[in-house]
Amino acid sequence: MRKTIAVAALAAVTLGGTAEAQSARDYISIVGSSTVYPFATVVAETFGKSTEFKTPKVESTGSGGGLKLFCEGIGVEHPDITNASRRIKSSEVDRCAGNGVTDILEVKVGYDGIVLANSRATDRLEISLKDLWLALAAEVPAADGSETLVANGAQTWADVNPDLPAVKIEVLGPPPTSGTRDAFVELAMEGGCKHFDWIKAMKKSDKSHYKAVCHTIREDGAFIEAGENDNLIVQKLDANPNAYGVFGFSFLDQNSDKLQGSLVNGVEPEFENISDGSYPVSRALYFYVKKAHVGSVPGIEEFLSEFSAEKAWGPDGYLADKGLIPMPDAERDQFRGDIMSMKNLELASN
Amino acid sequence: MSSTTEAARPSIHLSPSVTARLARRHRAERRFRRYGIVAIGLAIFFLAMLFISICSRGYTAFVQTFVQLEIVLDAEVLDLGAERDARTLGAANYQGAVKQSLRSLFPDVKKRRDRRKLNGMISTGAAYQVREMVLANPALVGTTVEVWVPADDDIDMLMKGHIDRDLPEDERRVDDDQLAWVDHLLQLGRIEKRFNTTFFTAGDSREPELAGIWGAVVGSFFALVVTLALSFPIGVAAALYLEEFAPKNRWTDLIEVNISNLAAVPSIVFGLLGLAVFLNFFGLPRSAPLVGGLILTLMTLPTIIIASRAALKSVPPSIREAALGMGASKMQMIFHHVLPLALPGMLTGTIIGMAQALGESAPLLMIGMVAFIVDIPGGPLEPATAMPVQIYLWADSPERAFVERTSAAIMVLLAFLIAMNSFAIWLRKRFERRW
Known part of the structure; x- marks a missing residue:
């Protein structure tokens, strides 16, 4: 019996000891978007190797999941930085404020293009956003020109537009949990359906219906949800030359010997075109810093200056080598200034 | 017949x-x-x-392409003044020294763009490798050293034949200039494939040529130590009580059904439980192998209890009766006779449970062990990943060279699993008694 008590006491001491260890954290904790993850990790690694600080820990939780963890409170058990492939929402700012996280620094990292790509074994596709929406939407305007919606019956790309190849529509893309899917739906799908004036007019009269029409992807097998793993999509495209895939630009960049990006609205998904905004399906990537942790967790300021150095996020920086599309010079200067002055987040533009 | x-x-x-x-x-x-x-x-x-x-x-991941460079560790190139303390040495410009040595190998490459391409052929890890060398031996400053440094992953893929030389230039990640430079290095005998020790000694990295499995192995080790230290004594004690002491009534039946049920609960549920109890309630740190071990304990406990009870059941009643007949107390009978005979079976069950825990990744997802962690964890409270998680992370990386590393990591994991299972079989064969 005495032994049992000893064991229990030992267990209690161990647990107590761990709670103690919690009170100090000597490494930066980063969570958030899987799209920003490849870039944040490179900076974290370089930072860890070239300074005396420990390498930050980077978790890939998705933009929403990251902001949820980030907003849970102040203290070492909560992350210091969260990555997002979209801007923070006002509801999330409110949630943060409710938990005491009031001072947040917003930093834009750069841009990411979302590409439609297929195997190099077949021809390159040239498509407009309008045709893309007509090919992938669950409901499309009726063929007779009346302002009604019918279920999408297009079987081949040529059914949508005779100029396109007469090949069965087969698009592999990310599932709804993915930030890439959100961006694809908002930028490509909505960008296409806006071309119909009467649908566009709906945005003012009935916003939720407008969203449902523009954002709903067909579920009859033409659009295949291929999971979060973009490498899997790349392999499937390689095996099936008739299929197209939707994924981030960096995967196209890394697999340019196997895949070609489709021209959208006549613009090729290329580094320069995404950077200057002429490629229509691109989005900004952000990260958010908890200002209350600056100073208490060692290395945050130094990490920020590593991230915002020209050798990292500049046009010739190592992040560009990893597929990040850098911001224009003026924007980089602006966000570098924000970091210096620890500017507080303002959501006025929303 | x-x-x-x-x-x-x-x-x-x-x-x-x-x-x-x-x-x-x-x-x-x-x-x-x-x-x-x-x-x-x-x-x-x-x-x-x-x-x-x-x-x-x-x-192919077990070998890696290395390039031999003649690096002049000139104090001027390294941006070093008169001071030679660890801090100044650590901050010196080793990247510059590496670039300089490449420039002297290819004096014809003049244009800025071409130089960038040339520098891109060497891994960014080269500078850190030289930095480590100098920090270990500051006397190297001022001398010239011959070092084999890792090549960039694209060059590595080319050397291993994963990039087709015959493709048109714009479809290849290695362009014609770089091909010519690689050929030149081949002629000089300054580029070759060598055993990839980095893969077995380093932690994770975003550069495939610098990425290693060791951090994940250590993380898995800490988690399994916690699991073993908790689940074996608890599991065996529970089995002993249920089998030898507990009265057979509705309550013990209920417990029995629940244990069998727990063995079939999907592992992600244990992860969610761990998140709610260990992280949110007890406030243990995220991403720590200690928490991973606690969750894996919950997962392996039913397996161990069931295996241990089966082992206890297989000890014939005559042994117990003989012991009791000779005047042993019940406790003596169990600890002197029944337990030693049942132990091989219990250990086999434990090892199989451990092997199961080693291959588990889903519950670790919930407690933040799916993360990019470069530093090798030094204890069960430091952030760590585990082997299956590392495989998952690499499988999701865009760089082509991670494909082979993913498979190599699977091979390492399989080797551990096979070793553990063989040990279990050996234990059974060696110590099992049949009556």
Whole structure:
């Protein structure tokens, strides 16, 4: 019996000891978007190797999941930085404020293009956003020109537009949990359906219906949800030359010997075109810093200056080598200034 | 054998209807055996497919392309003043020294763009490697050293034949200039494939040529130590009590049903439980192997309890009765006689449970062990990943060179699993007693 008590006491001491260890954290904790993850990790690694600080820990939780963890409170058990492939929402700012996280620094990292790509074994596709929406939407305007919606019956790309190849529509893309899917739906799908004036007019009269029409992807097998793993999509495209895939630009960049990006609205998904905004399906990537942790967790300021150095996020920086599309010079200067002055987040533009 | 017995039987057993039935029964039996062989054949076929596909993709990761550079560790190139303390040495410009040595190898490359391409052929890890060398031996400053540094992953892929030289230039990640430079290095004998020690000694990295499995192995080790330290004593104690002491009533029946049920609960549920209890309630740190070990303990406990009870049951009652008959107390009977005889079976169950825990990644997802962690964890409270998690992370990376590293990591994990399972079989063979 005495032994049992000893064991229990030992267990209690161990647990107590761990709670103690919690009170100090000597490494930066980063969570958030899987799209920003490849870039944040490179900076974290370089930072860890070239300074005396420990390498930050980077978790890939998705933009929403990251902001949820980030907003849970102040203290070492909560992350210091969260990555997002979209801007923070006002509801999330409110949630943060409710938990005491009031001072947040917003930093834009750069841009990411979302590409439609297929195997190099077949021809390159040239498509407009309008045709893309007509090919992938669950409901499309009726063929007779009346302002009604019918279920999408297009079987081949040529059914949508005779100029396109007469090949069965087969698009592999990310599932709804993915930030890439959100961006694809908002930028490509909505960008296409806006071309119909009467649908566009709906945005003012009935916003939720407008969203449902523009954002709903067909579920009859033409659009295949291929999971979060973009490498899997790349392999499937390689095996099936008739299929197209939707994924981030960096995967196209890394697999340019196997895949070609489709021209959208006549613009090729290329580094320069995404950077200057002429490629229509691109989005900004952000990260958010908890200002209350600056100073208490060692290395945050130094990490920020590593991230915002020209050798990292500049046009010739190592992040560009990893597929990040850098911001224009003026924007980089602006966000570098924000970091210096620890500017507080303002959501006025929303 | 059957013909001799049939001959000895009376003729009624050889009537046409009986013979026909007998033939049918024999056919049924032969058919059944064939089904069995087909089933085993299929299983072996799929296993072989798995092994062949993983090994054929992964074995190339065990070698890595290195380039031999003659690096001039000039104080001026390194931006070093008169001071030689660790801090200034650590911050010196080793990247510059590496670039300088490349420039002296290829003096014709003049344009800025071309130089960038040339520098891109060497891993960013080269500068850190030189930095480590100098920090270990500051006397190297001012001398010239010959170092084999890792090549960039694209060059590595080219050397391993994963990039086709015959493709048009714009479809290749290595362009014509770089091809020519690689050929030049080959002629000089300054580029070659060597055993990839980095893969077994380093933590994770975003550069495939610098990424290693060791951080994940250490993380898995800490988690499993916690799991073993908790689940074995608790599991064995629970099994002993339930088997030897507990009264057989509705309560123990209920507990028994629940243990069997727990063994079938999907592992992600344990992860969610761990998140709610260990992280949110007890406030243990995220991403720590300690928490991973606690969750894996919950997962392996039912396996160990069930295996231990089976082992206890297989000890014949005569042993217990003999011990009691000689005047041993119940406790003495259990600890001196029953437990030693049941222990091999218990250990086998424990090792199989541990092997299961080693391959688990889903519950670790919930507690933040799926993360990019470069530093090798130094204890169960420091952030760490585990081997299956590392495989998952690499499988999701865009760089082509991570494909082979993913397969290589799977090979390492399989090697550990096979070793653990073989040990369990050996234990059983060596110590098992049959009555």
